[in-house]
Amino acid sequence: ETDFNQDNRIDFNEFQQAWKETLKTTLKPVSALVIVDVQNDFISGSLALHSCPANHQGEEVVPIINRVLTNVRFDVVAYTYDWHPHNHISFYENRYLRPTAPESKINAADAKLLDSVIFVGPPKVEQVLWPAHCVQHTRGADLHKDLILVSNAIHVFKGANPNVDSYSAFWDNMKLAKTSLDDQLRERNVTDVYVVGLATDVCVAATAMHSIENNYRTILIEDACRGVDEKEIEVKRLELNRHGCIFVESTVVPGMV
Numbered sequence: 001e002t003d004f005n006q007d008n009r010i011d012f013n014e015f016q017q018a019w020k021e022t023l024k025t026t027l028k029p030v031s032a033l034v035i036v037d038v039q040n041d042f043i044s045g046s047l048a049l050h051s052c053p054a055n056h057q058g059e060e061v062v063p064i065i066n067r068v069l070t071n072v073r074f075d076v077v078a079y080t081y082d083w084h085p086h087n088h089i090s091f092y093e094n095r096y097l098r099p100t101a102p103e104s105k106i107n108a109a110d111a112k113l114l115d116s117v118i119f120v121g122p123p124k125v126e127q128v129l130w131p132a133h134c135v136q137h138t139r140g141a142d143l144h145k146d147l148i149l150v151s152n153a154i155h156v157f158k159g160a161n162p163n164v165d166s167y168s169a170f171w172d173n174m175k176l177a178k179t180s181l182d183d184q185l186r187e188r189n190v191t192d193v194y195v196v197g198l199a200t201d202v203c204v205a206a207t208a209m210h211s212i213e214n215n216y217r218t219i220l221i222e223d224a225c226r227g228v229d230e231k232e233i234e235v236k237r238l239e240l241n242r243h244g245c246i247f248v249e250s251t252v253v254p255g256m257v
């Protein structure tokens, strides 16, 4: 039994081409800071009031992200927005709007806040029921007022489909639709993606995972994130680590003083 297989040998030119690509990113990395969902509802609004993300400490990420933004010369900055219509599937308040699938352990009508329910669809999806949050064009969906906004940034809006949630800023939870983030990063030749924001174990983790899947060198700046659940944060940390995500404190990011 051998791994060597005549038919699977890579062509020498292909090999050389692959190395050229590797060398390009090794010698000249292009960095992007992706700032995930630093919106009022996750800091002082509906989710924070239900002691959901951030353990009420979501606002602590703002000065840290600002420090990173002002000290580190990122080639690209992207802001993501949770951006839901009022009838969104993730809202606890909307649990009567859709029929529960027979295999769901909990009927949506009997569900408690943060329970997970399977809806019939289409598409059939398992969904955690969050308090209504980040409704499009409301104050709760605005970025925190103290967060520095840089010009020429990318702005990505996700979760606009009423029937499918989107934790990641790259794909929705069912991978039915891609946002523009990957194309926009690629257009700018980004190789390295630094992820910060809210919530560590939900949208930050999902975004970091898809960043790795899209072959970006992915770095999560831990002190610039806050999460919902300590256990879940650890689970996601191990999973991301296993897939090659790098975890750092903001103080060691090149350029930080």
Ligand code: VGL
Pocket (backbone or CB within 6 Å): 037, 042, 053, 082, 090, 130, 167, 198, 199, 200, 202, 203, 204
């Ligand atoms: C998020 C819960 C629901 C997040 C978004 O941004 O982490 N969490 N929607």
Ligand code: ZN
Pocket (backbone or CB within 6 Å): 082, 084, 090, 133, 134, 159
């Ligand atoms: Zn949401």
